Amino acid sequence: MDWGWTVVEPVRLALLDRRFAAVVARWPALVDALVSRALRRSRTLAFQLTLAQVKRVEDRLVLLMWMLAERWGTVGPDGVLIPVGLTHETLAKLVGARRPTVTTALGALSRAGRVERIEHGWLLHGEPELMSDA
Numbered sequence: 267m268d269w270g271w272t273v274v275e276p277v278r279l280a281l282l283d284r285r286f287a288a289v290v291a292r293w294p295a296l297v298d299a300l301v302s303r304a305l306r307r308s309r310t311l312a313f314q315l316t317l318a319q320v321k322r323v324e325d326r327l328v329l330l331m332w333m334l335a336e337r338w339g340t341v342g343p344d345g346v347l348i349p350v351g352l353t354h355e356t357l358a359k360l361v362g363a364r365r366p367t368v369t370t371a372l373g374a375l376s377r378a379g380r381v382e383r384i385e386h387g388w389l390l391h392g393e394p395e396l397m398s399d400a
Contacts, residue, residue, distance in 0.1 A: 274356055318362055323371040326361040331381060332394035339390070345382070346390040 282290075282300070290296050313333055320326045331348060339346040352360075358368040375381045382389040 272356060272359065274350060274352060323361060323363045323367050324374055326363070327357065327368065327371055327375060328380065328394070330357070330361055331388060331390055334388075335390055335394075344389060344391075347384075347387060348390065349387040351387055 290300070313329075317326055317329055320329060334348045334350065334352075335346045338350060339348050341347075354369050354372065355365045357372070358365040361368065363371075372381065372383075376383070379391050382391065
């Protein structure tokens with residue numbers, strides 16, 4: 267099986283193996299923090315499975331953007347800022363679509379006043395609802 271990573275921001279990774287588990291067992295608070303992160307990852311995977319079931323690319327993008335906003339967004343007077351400069355290509359990979367389709371969908375979302383590409387990321391306007399419900 268082949269797999270890879272696409273890094274959009276600087277990141278640090280660590281391999282947490284059995285030897286690490288034996289050592290870290292001495293610090294329950296650290297184990298608790300690691301389990302919390304594992305649960306967050308589990309919820310992210312469940313979200314990705316749900317996202318894959320959504321038919322419209324616009325709706326997938328809205329769901330993805332609000333999930334990113336929940337984790338990294340900051341509320342401001344103009345909307346919710348997602349301070350991550352995700353390209354159309356990266357967004358396409360995240361929602362399981364082709365880049366031209368994502369570009370078209372983002373154009374529709376922009377014209378509807380739902381998302382705006384700004385210098386430092388994306389700005390979300392309105393409430394987290396699907397386009398088909400709008």
